[in-house]
Amino acid sequence: MTSQKTHKQLKIAVVGDIHDQWEAADGIALQQLGVDLVLFVGDFGNESVEVVRAIASLDIPKAAVFGNHDAWYTATDWGRKKCPYNREQEDWVQQQIDLFGExxxxxxxxxxxxxxxxxxxxxxxxxxxxxxxxxxxxxxxFGVTNFAESTALMVAAAESAHHNNIIFLGHNGPFGLGDRAEDPCGKDWQPLGGDFGDPDLAAAIAQTRAAGKNIPLVTFGHMHHKLRHTQQMRKAITVTEGTVYLNAASVPRIVQIGSDRQRNFSLVDLQGAVVTQVSLVWINQNYKIASEQVLYQENNSLMQTV
Structure with missing residues (x-):
């Protein structure tokens, strides 16, 4: 009798752009959902050290990247002019990095x-x-001066990974997922249209795949689901070459509906190297699923966009 290797089905939560919307109830909700791993796509706030501190203390396996807002007062000339703290005495960007550690x-x-x-x-x-x-x-x-050097750092990280199954986690998604405003990384401000994805991430994914790694999931945020010019919703899922690309930026992620306060998470079911389902769930104040929108199922491909 031939034995078959089985893979435990994992439940992964992806937390979209937070923008200071993180509460103690979020940690409880994740525990109630029974997730195996939580992925954070960044934009915790405008260098919001205390939000990062709260998330860093979360007792669930996790990984995070930072978004543009997480260096809001540091990365640009205009941001530095608006900085609310003394940058010669404090470094809120480094504080956030240190809080998350590994x-x-x-x-x-x-x-x-x-x-x-x-x-x-x-x-x-x-x-x-x-x-x-x-x-x-x-x-x-980071010692990088162009996209090629940036790609090289990502590829080196993937090459050093212990496992063959790789999830890429970004703030912004990769270039190549479409150039319409409603595409996962499509530009939804004037002039409308154009692919606003990251070319260095796209190159890193391609090189990692060519090296023989499995990439079941690439997840990111940044480009909010609600389109600026129409208030309609952008496409959240794209599937190509066996990889599910998920834009998890459902913003705002906490809403008040009557007397109920609800928060959203994107849930990914992963079986080995295969994503079997992706859904967007809203959790009510009793930590029950108030609504669930299935975005993708393995056998039915794309169900619908958010």
Whole structure:
């Protein structure tokens, strides 16, 4: 009799752009959902150290990258002019990085032996697009000066990963998922249209796949689901070459509905190297699922967009 290797089905929560919307109830909700891993796509707030501190204390396996808002007062000239603290005495960007420690995977990887997978982080603090932005910030903080060097750091992290199953975690998604405003990384401000994905992440994914790694999931945020010009919803899921690309930026992620306070999470079911289902769930104040929208099922492909 031939034995078959079985893989435990994992439940992964992806938390979209937080923008200061994180409460103690979020941690309780994740515990109630029974997730095996939590992935944070960044934009915790405008260098919101206390939000990061609260999330860093969460007692669930996790990985995170930082978004453009997480270096809001540091990465750009105009941001530094608005900085509310003395940058000669404090460094809120570094404080956030230090708080997450090994859970910050920007340009790095974290192995999860108990889950049989590794999470590789893309370029942290990304603003998106095909122009290399914030050059001095990236040179000083990470020693990179262009997209090619950025790609090389991601590929090196993937090559050093202990597991063959790789999840890429980014703030912004990769270039190549479409150039319409409603696509996962489509530009929804004037002039409308254009692919605002990160080319360095796209190259890193391609090179990692060519090296023989399995990439069941690439998840990110940044480009909010609600389109600016129509208030309709963008496409949250794309599937290509066996990889599910998930934009998890359902913003705002906490809403008040009458007397009920609800919060959303994207849930990914992963069986080995295969994503079997993705859904967007809203959890009520009693920690029950108030609504669930299935975005993807393995056998039915795309169900619907948010």
């Amino acid at each position: 859970n910050h995977v920007g340009y790095q990887k974290r192995d999860f032996p108990e889950l049989g997978l590794s999470v590789v982080g893309s370029r942290p603090f990304s603003w998106g697009g095909t122009t290399w932005k914030n050059a001095s910030f990236y040179k000083e903080r």
